[in-house]
Amino acid sequence: MPEQLVFAAEVFLNGLMAGVLYALVALGFVLIYKASGIFNYAQGVMALFAALTLVGVMEGQVPFSHVINATFGTEIHDFGWQVPALLAILLTMVVMVGLAWLVNTIIFRHLVNQEPIILFMATIGLAYFLEGFGDIMWGADIKKLDVGLPQGINAAIDEATYQIFDYGFFIDNLDIVATVVAAALVFTLIIFAQYTKQGRAMRAVADDHQAALSVGISLNFIWVMVWSLAGFVALVAGIVWGTKSGVQFSLSLIALKALPVLMLGGFTSIPGAIVGGLIIGVGEKLFEFAIGPMVGGATEIWFAYVLALIFLVFRPQGLFGEKIIERV
């Protein structure tokens, strides 16, 4: 096998893994968009906030310690205990559900039937608020997140590929874990939406508010549920990305990578988010590999957006999105 092809295969695999991570973020967008028609710009910040909270809880950090110390002249920073990862994840989930309830009660309940652009603006406001709130609550320094996910080169794959190609592939264990987690998450979400009473109610609310009310579905309950689900997806994305690159502000920017993923896959499709993520992941890695050296590299920064632009021209609803046809 020619050397170039072997490299390309490795790049392809790594692209797939990166794509899974993009898909993980895009999923959160799709969930809220499907159920409430809100494009949640704050999804990335929610992932950051979830990761910050998780680190804070695990390390027994006192929330708002900066504010408390500045106000009362005290010197408290942490409780002095460590919370095991699993328990900390559960506690963080409780916080995310609380956040979902607050977001719905304070903001979106009052914006029912508003124009999409107004809802979008509200989520931008939410994003900035949450970013600052997370900083005040847990501090703005870069944190290390370690919930015990395996990291580093996968020796088995390295060994196996070395046997075959005389060249060991570098595949990160964390990426493999992320793939498994994402697959499980998507499977669960699809089962939930298709086969449970709450899932059916969620689809009903997404489709028609009046009709949903008339069969006895509480809109508020469904919205809180959907925001909680998005919070859960944000937590998963926050854990994986936080483990990979540390918990820091730039984590919230992964939301911007989710945009082209959504344009490719369609805003309303869960499988679309996955396929879109994979295409973008593989596409940008292969493009960088093949074309990058000719144009001086750094194509990964813009490739996804150009691809999304091309899609907008030729297939605006995305690969799996619903095509809207108005009857005249």
Added chain:
Amino acid sequence: MNDMSTDGYTTEDGRKIGGVVMEMKNITLRFGGVTAIEDISFDIREGEIRAIIGPNGAGKSSMLNVISGFYNPQEGEVWYHGSKRPPMKPYQVAQQGIARTFQNIALFEGMSVLDNVMTGRIRQMNAGLFAQAIWKGKAEAEEVENREFVEKIIDFLEIQAIRKTPVGRLPYGLKKRVELARALAAEPSILLLDEPMAGMNVEEKEDMSRFVLDVNDEFGTTIVLIEHDMGVVMDLSDRVVVMDYGKKIGDGSPDEVRNNQAVIDAYLGVAHD
């Protein structure tokens, strides 16, 4: 016939009508300065087909919206199964067993007919999320049981052929029927139909009339319906409330209402001199 006693009456075709299920007492509903409903009282009895008629803008749909909780009246009381109902959200009213259809059809267009009708069963499904997640025992039995009931309704309304079709693709008349199926799936103690025959051709109207009668006959469902078509109303209903400009101008059997001078004036117009 219009007394408040708990014992009912027998219709011309021999159906037994029971006691009062719901009573509207002096309902007044305003939108800003506009009074949509003014001091209206009437009752609904178990097992009857009760019609609300009136010219455009008479406040019929508003009345239905008061019953189903979409509007809360400024004055007056709604009594349901012998107790006064506090102000409620529409979903709470639905959970109490009052199902409805809409004048402009409110269906879940992206979902199949079967899924649409299944949403009507939400009230009957109690298994918790975790029970459903594990998908065993109670949740599974519940799903099967509800599915059976839904299939029965689908058969009854003769929409088996389109069970798996997304509702968005169906023609108007069939959509109306699916909406009726969803309301029926809830096993309502009162079924509210907002202009079930509006926009239908003669054949579809006949079909729908037959279904309304069959539903009442087969399931003993109490039905409150609003309709423009006088002929349909007179044929279907046991008792009729007539509204005009937000006021009640008549109440009684179709024959009584037909010969009521105020009703004739409202429908045909009257010379003002």
